[in-house]
Amino acid sequence: xxxxxxxxxxxxxxxxxxxxxxxxxxxxxxxxxxxxxxxxxxxxxxxxxxxxxxxxxxxxxxxxxxxxxxxxxxxxxxxxxxxxxxxxxxxxxxxxxxxxxxxxxxxxxxxxxxxxxxxxxxxxxxxxxxxxxxxxxxxxxxxxxxxxxxxxxxxxxxxxxxxxxxxxxxxxxxxxxxxxxxxxxxxxxxxxxxxxxxxxxxxxxxxxxxxxxxxxxxxxxxxxxxxxxxxxxxxxxxxxxxxxxxxxxxxxxxxxxxxxxxxxxxxxxxxxxxxxxxxxxxxxxxxxxxxxxxxxxxxxxxxxxxxxxxxxxxxxxxxxxxxxxxxxxxxxxxxxxxxxxxxxxxxxxxxxxxxxxxxxxxxxxxxxxxxxxxxxxxxxxxxxxxxxxxxxxx
Numbered sequence: 001x002x003x004x005x006x007x008x009x010x011x012x013x014x015x016x017x018x019x020x021x022x023x024x025x026x027x028x029x030x031x032x033x034x035x036x037x038x039x040x041x042x043x044x045x046x047x048x049x050x051x052x053x054x055x056x057x058x059x060x061x062x063x064x065x066x067x068x069x070x071x072x073x074x075x076x077x078x079x080x081x082x083x084x085x086x087x088x089x090x091x092x093x094x095x096x097x098x099x100x101x102x103x104x105x106x107x108x109x110x111x112x113x114x115x116x117x118x119x120x121x122x123x124x125x126x127x128x129x130x131x132x133x134x135x136x137x138x139x140x141x142x143x144x145x146x147x148x149x150x151x152x153x154x155x156x157x158x159x160x161x162x163x164x165x166x167x168x169x170x171x172x173x174x175x176x177x178x179x180x181x182x183x184x185x186x187x188x189x190x191x192x193x194x195x196x197x198x199x200x201x202x203x204x205x206x207x208x209x210x211x212x213x214x215x216x217x218x219x220x221x222x223x224x225x226x227x228x229x230x231x232x233x234x235x236x237x238x239x240x241x242x243x244x245x246x247x248x249x250x251x252x253x254x255x256x257x258x259x260x261x262x263x264x265x266x267x268x269x270x271x272x273x274x275x276x277x278x279x280x281x282x283x284x285x286x287x288x289x290x291x292x293x294x295x296x297x298x299x300x301x302x303x304x305x306x307x308x309x310x311x312x313x314x315x316x317x318x319x320x321x322x323x324x325x326x327x328x329x330x331x332x333x334x335x336x337x338x339x340x341x342x343x344x345x346x347x348x349x350x351x352x353x354x355x356x357x358x359x360x361x362x363x364x365x366x367x368x369x370x371x372x373x374x375x376x377x378x379x380x381x382x383x384x385x386x387x388x389x390x391x392x393x394x
Contacts, residue, residue: 006125007033009052011043011069012087013061017110021056021087024114028121040064044072052082053125056117059088059099067102074103080132083124087112183367184316185222190363191312192221196305198352205304205348213305220277221309224284227257239323251293257281279303284310287344299346307346311337311353314344319364330361 008025012018015038022034035050037043039061055073059066066086074081085106086099096107105127106120196217200209228236231253235246242250261278283297283306290298318333328336334357341350353360 006031006054006121007035007050007052008054008056008121009035009037009043009046009050009082010056011037011040011061011066012056012058013039014058017058020114021112021117024112024117025056025121027114028118030122030125040066040069040072043069047073047076047082053128054083054085054121056085056087056121057104059086059090059095067098070099070102070104080128080135083128085117085120085124087117183369184320185224187316187363187367188224188309188312189218189221190367191315191360192309193218194356194359194363195308195312195349195352198356199308199348203348203352208304216273216276217305217308219273220280220305221312223257223261223277224280224309224313225253225257226260227253227255227281229260230256241324251285254282254285254294276303276305280306280309282306284313286310288346289343292344302346307349311345311349315353315360320369330357330364 006028008031010018010022010025012021018036018038022036025031025034033050033052035046035052037046041064043055043057044064057066057070057073061069064072066088070084070086073084083105084103085108086096086104087108087110088095088099089110091109099107105124108117108120193214196209196214199205200214231250235242235249238246258278258281261274261281265272265274265278280303282294283302286292286295286297286302286306288299288302288307290296292302315333315337318328318336319330321327334354337345337350337353341347
């Protein structure tokens, strides 16, 4: 303990006792200042001036007694209130208990031994200093913990960003082999996210869609057609109608993609968003009525993420140019999706699509391909020249 560092305030209504206690304390090792007060009210006014480490406090005083003075000392807006030693002529246990309830740190009975009082003053100063050091260390630990959490969060965000770039690049590589050029996966991702957000706010799936679901969906949907990397060019790039045999090969892209992503899942603890990506890849061509592929799942047995991606994928396919068909207008594509509610699509997802249709068209414009002629929102009377076998609303 450094010398000349302890500051003490002696409070007693007896001038004789007050001076005697003050003289005793001055002999304690390291005492810097001993101030005195004749009562509780005066003591409270001197706290800010002297900022004592220890207060020697009488109990029986006129006006504010020692109990109330102690309570107020302990509730003052200070980082570390002073230690309070109650000094009184009463030795009853009830009085001591009342003192400690008021917040006293110690209790001494008059007449006070001067050496013992000096020792206790020094002891409580040491305890107070230890508390101050502990609190300072805790603040430093808390500050370092915040900094570490921030650094960890930044590292996680960087890792996620790198993963997203890698995933998106992989999706683009797969897409580059197909005739579905342009901004297909960007639009598909944004449409799916918008539908999921709408479903999270109301409807039967509001409790199933949280922030984690939305984040996983946003990262998963670009990989919905990753399995097309395993489809031969002769089928994938064929501009004309596919034969039944060729279409069976084309349908395998759902299983191929799922297998690729499931293999990646096994390499990760928990699987992360790739678990959802594998489900979307496999099931986004299933139909609500059970006539889809590859497994013929029906209704809510189809994973929700795949049902959402299905509507987004079909809308983008219908409103995009293909070698085998011209793009449909947004309104015509919307009508087709509405007509397929309850057969091909989950009616709740279609309802969300209808509710956010204007936003869907805004996304379509924002991520338009170089030839966005189909974005005129008007009804077409002529039947488009679609390939129902190859397209199948893919």
